[in-house]
Amino acid sequence: MMLARAAADFYWMARYIERAENTARLLENQLTGLVDTSIEELAVGWRVLYRVLGQSVSVAPAPMGEAEAYLMADAYTLAATLMEDAHNPDSILQCWTRARDNAMQLRPWLPVRVWTCMNQGFLWLRECDYTASWAEGPSVLPAEVINRLRLLAGVIHARMPRDNAWYFMELGRYVERLQRQAALLDIWTGTVEEVPLSWTSLLRVCTAYEAYCRLYSMVVRPDQALEYLVRNPELPRSLRFATRRIQHALSEIDPTGARYPLAPPHRFVLRLAAEIESDSMVEANPLEGDALFSNFLKESLALHDLIVAEYVAYPINKGLPS
Amino acid sequence: MVNRQLALRVVVALVQPCPVQCNSADAHSLLQQRFRTKTYINLRSEEGNPPDMATTNHYAFDRVIPDSRQNASAGSGAFGNYNLSACFYDEMFHSDGSLRGATRSLGAALANADASQLAQVQEGVVRRFVHEGITFTVLREGKTSEQIIPIDCVPRLLSGAEWNLVDLGLRQRLTALNLFLHDIYGDGKCLRDGVVPYELVLGCPQYRVEMRGVKVPSAVYVSICGTDIIRTHDGFAVLEDNLRVPSGVSYMLACRGAMKQAIPRLYRAHTVREVAHYPQHLYTTLASLSQRSDNPRVAVLTPGRYNAAYYEHAFLAGEMGAELVEGRDLVVHDATVFVRSVLGLRRIDVIYRRVDDGFLDPVTFRSDSLLGVAGLFHAYRAGNVVIANAPGTGVADDKALYSYVPDIIRYFLAEEPILANVTTHLCRTREGLAYTLEHLDQLVVKEVGGSGGYGMLIGPHSTASERSEFATRIRAYPADYIAQPVLDLSRAACFIDGHLEPRHVDVRSFVLRGRDVSWVAPGGLCRVALRKGSLVVNSSQGGGCKDFWVLANSEDLQ
Numbered sequence: 001m002m003l004a005r006a007a008a009d010f011y012w013m014a015r016y017i018e019r020a021e022n023t024a025r026l027l028e029n030q031l032t033g034l035v036d037t038s039i040e041e042l043a044v045g046w047r048v049l050y051r052v053l054g055q056s057v058s059v060a061p062a063p064m065g066e067a068e069a070y071l072m073a074d075a076y077t078l079a080a081t082l083m084e085d086a087h088n089p090d091s092i093l094q095c096w097t098r099a100r101d102n103a104m105q106l107r108p109w110l111p112v113r114v115w116t117c118m119n120q121g122f123l124w125l126r127e128c129d130y131t132a133s134w135a136e137g138p139s140v141l142p143a144e145v146i147n148r149l150r151l152l153a154g155v156i157h158a159r160m161p162r163d164n165a166w167y168f169m170e171l172g173r174y175v176e177r178l179q180r181q182a183a184l185l186d187i188w189t190g191t192v193e194e195v196p197l198s199w200t201s202l203l204r205v206c207t208a209y210e211a212y213c214r215l216y217s218m219v220v221r222p223d224q225a226l227e228y229l230v231r232n233p234e235l236p237r238s239l240r241f242a243t244r245r246i247q248h249a250l251s252e253i254d255p256t257g258a259r260y261p262l263a264p265p266h267r268f269v270l271r272l273a274a275e276i277e278s279d280s281m282v283e284a285n286p287l288e289g290d291a292l293f294s295n296f297l298k299e300s301l302a303l304h305d306l307i308v309a310e311y312v313a314y315p316i317n318k319g320l321p322s
Numbered sequence: 323m324v325n326r327q328l329a330l331r332v333v334v335a336l337v338q339p340c341p342v343q344c345n346s347a348d349a350h351s352l353l354q355q356r357f358r359t360k361t362y363i364n365l366r367s368e369e370g371n372p373p374d375m376a377t378t379n380h381y382a383f384d385r386v387i388p389d390s391r392q393n394a395s396a397g398s399g400a401f402g403n404y405n406l407s408a409c410f411y412d413e414m415f416h417s418d419g420s421l422r423g424a425t426r427s428l429g430a431a432l433a434n435a436d437a438s439q440l441a442q443v444q445e446g447v448v449r450r451f452v453h454e455g456i457t458f459t460v461l462r463e464g465k466t467s468e469q470i471i472p473i474d475c476v477p478r479l480l481s482g483a484e485w486n487l488v489d490l491g492l493r494q495r496l497t498a499l500n501l502f503l504h505d506i507y508g509d510g511k512c513l514r515d516g517v518v519p520y521e522l523v524l525g526c527p528q529y530r531v532e533m534r535g536v537k538v539p540s541a542v543y544v545s546i547c548g549t550d551i552i553r554t555h556d557g558f559a560v561l562e563d564n565l566r567v568p569s570g571v572s573y574m575l576a577c578r579g580a581m582k583q584a585i586p587r588l589y590r591a592h593t594v595r596e597v598a599h600y601p602q603h604l605y606t607t608l609a610s611l612s613q614r615s616d617n618p619r620v621a622v623l624t625p626g627r628y629n630a631a632y633y634e635h636a637f638l639a640g641e642m643g644a645e646l647v648e649g650r651d652l653v654v655h656d657a658t659v660f661v662r663s664v665l666g667l668r669r670i671d672v673i674y675r676r677v678d679d680g681f682l683d684p685v686t687f688r689s690d691s692l693l694g695v696a697g698l699f700h701a702y703r704a705g706n707v708v709i710a711n712a713p714g715t716g717v718a719d720d721k722a723l724y725s726y727v728p729d730i731i732r733y734f735l736a737e738e739p740i741l742a743n744v745t746t747h748l749c750r751t752r753e754g755l756a757y758t759l760e761h762l763d764q765l766v767v768k769e770v771g772g773s774g775g776y777g778m779l780i781g782p783h784s785t786a787s788e789r790s791e792f793a794t795r796i797r798a799y800p801a802d803y804i805a806q807p808v809l810d811l812s813r814a815a816c817f818i819d820g821h822l823e824p825r826h827v828d829v830r831s832f833v834l835r836g837r838d839v840s841w842v843a844p845g846g847l848c849r850v851a852l853r854k855g856s857l858v859v860n861s862s863q864g865g866g867c868k869d870f871w872v873l874a875n876s877e878d879l880q
Contacts, residue, residue: 001663002663002665003663007664101627104627107633107636107646108637108646116455119453123453312664316655318666321668
């Protein structure tokens with residue numbers, strides 16, 4: 001038996017972990033570029049990064065032509081907002097704090113090692129001297145965050161039994177990933193910037209560049225990159241991969257709901273899978289600013305509501321044993 | 323012989339190359355590397371001598387192998403600053419400064435350790451608490467914050483023979499208190515016989531009239547009891563019983579876990595009685611009370627993560643494999659309690675509640691409660707769910723009723739109490755009030771309903787104005803106060819600011835009682851008044867905790 005509140009906590013914990021990792025990867029990619037990217041591209045990069053995260057830029061990035069010193073100062077502030085700002089609910093520190101809050105509620109169900117790893121990471125991030133880390137190198141801190149998140153993911157993978165708790169975590173992880181990837185693709189295919197967005201950067205952000213090069217070529221073609229990020233069943237950050245994992249998790253949690261008549265979340269995720277298979281999604285011309293993924297993003301947000309309504313906040317009369 | 327052969331086979335298996343599946347090229351380089359760096363098992367260093375344990379062992383302190391032949395005394399070695407006082411019983415030393423019997427090994431080890439080694443152990447224990455988040459929640463100025471419970475790395479020891487006596491006394495006390503509760507919520511015979519005054523019981527805010535006539539499973543009202551025990555020159559005495567929602571057991575287990583890791587050799591050398599089975603015993607106790615014999619579903623009801631003892635609630639639920647539920651997770655339908663699961667509502671059979679009586683059910687008790695479940699008491703009265711401890715048990719741990727516990731034991735069990743009570747003056751009586759007001763500067767005055775070290779006056783440490791203010795309050799509401807002499811709590815060695823110093827201690831013991839099952843944890847949460855000279859051991863008042871070792875043998879401390 002899985003307590004509904006605990007299931008929600010597992011789900012949200014995984015979402016916050018995934019969100020923190022997503023932000024850290026985007027940030028690392030942007031901060032690594034401080035060394036050799038043009039000022040124009042950097043300014044666009046910040047704008048895109050904030051839009052992907054669904055936030056407005058707290059400090060306007062330095063306009064083109066302004067001195068580099070200002071750009072670095074802006075980068076410092078912009079990165080700090082995403083890294084350790086206690087008032088930004090989506091900053092990495094806040095995501096980790098919330099994931100830990102969820103984990104705290106889940107202590108009876110969480111293996112001790114998972115909790116300890118989560119807590120140690122939180123204590124490290126809370127006590128971490130952001131200015132000193134910046135002095136070591138702008139991307140040092142996000143890189144360390146990613147390392148610690150991977151350690152946590154490894155401990156979770158090694159320690160958690162594959163029961164409902166695990167599958168609710170899978171659900172949270174891949175719902176979050178689906179939404180973030182859809183937002184990313186929405187920006188890349190639907191934005192016209194002064195400087196064209198780099199598809200190589202997108203592949204790097206999605207940790208897919210090396211695999212893409214092996215599968216296609218080192219010359220990144222937007223249509224192939226899009227096909228790869230949407231439909232490839234083996235790429236952990238493709239939409240198809242995330243959708244399949246959601247389907248699998250749902251059928252493990254609720255095998256009855258996976259049979260006809262399908263439970264609402266099952267039915268909805270099948271619809272999302274069908275959309276991914278449709279040709280319109282990958283036939284869009286990514287260079288002409290098609291806003292194809294906006295609708296998909298909205299639907300992936302609706303999936304969350306259906307999951308909560310079906311397994312957490314259902315009416316009492318529906319839940320009574322027959 | 324068999325064991326030696328088995329051990330030999332294990333060693334051979336360990337040193338034989340393991341058939342690891344790997345790429346042949348990798349295997350070749352791995353073998354080369356292995357022989358080059360000598361990573362095979364070798365208990366001897368390159369010079370053929372045993373490896374120097376002084377440089378390889380992580381915890382230097384624990385290397386000081388306890389040796390009872392070594393002489394240590396108060397004032398020697400690490401005990402250089404240890405001031406013995408004839409006024410207080412010392413857990414480690416006789417009054418002449420020599421070590422007591424069972425503490426000889428530990429004392430010798432401590433005496434031979436230097437401050438940096440002890441500091442290393444202390445740091446290791448604290449670090450473990452920090453990393454594992456062994457905390458309690460403090461509410462200050464409307465904000466909650468997590469705090470690590472202060473822990474001291476020097477364990478307190480007690481011989482097995484002494485504990486056996488305490489064990490018997492605790493069982494006797496709980497049996498009598500359960501009979502008392504059954505009686506006052508039933509026939510009320512002891513009230514009619516004048517063992518305890520009517521008004522004391524019926525006027526107690528913790529007396530729940532709703533419990534009158536309720537059929538409690540096996541008449542076990544108190545399944546989990548936390549009794550505070552002190553020690554003086556006169557022996558052990560009970561300071562108070564906690565019969566509602568006693569807390570602290572998780573810290574007892576956390577302390578034990580940390581100490582086993584910090585000083586494993588010393589621990590092993592002492593053959594300490596095990597307390598780690600507490601959660602299993604707790605589950606057995608709770609399950610035994612259920613009407614359903616086949617795998618009853620047990621839940622721990624917590625007020626939520628902002629409760630001071632939330633760590634403990636989560637810990638116990640996790641260790642028992644029980645559900646950790648809040649009021650909002652439960653639903654009462656047709657006098658049956660259900661929990662919201664992801665696939666519908668599931669029945670709950672036993673609730674180990676960590677919520678006060680008043681908040682359990684807004685229909686029966688406090689209507690403003692958001693922590694409980696509407697209709698829970700109705701389901702309880704119908705016998706469809708067990709609540710442990712039963713509502714209304716608080717009447718038996720009232721500070722005024724405490725002074726009647728010896729009489730209750732004599733009345734219900736026809737036995738003399740094994741554990742003594744602390745002398746208590748009831749301000750509700752004319753003599754008690756007069757004595758209290760006359761000796762206010764020598765007594766500790768407590769509010770009957772107070773807890774956590776709040777709302778009390780420690781006469782010898784108080785100012786004239788404080789005493790005057792208390793006297794006014796006592797005269798206005800005499801029934802709300804009791805007075806006790808200032809207790810000369812025993813002292814145990816603690817590592818304070820780089821030195822070993824004595825500090826006052828008590829112990830909270832934990833007793834479990836179910837249907838035909840009973841268990842006393844051999845040990846308890848040893849609470850320490852870490853402030854010099856302080857007698858207040860509560861964690862909210864600057865107190866901390868330390869591990870409490872009850873030895874398996876019956877060696878006498880004397």
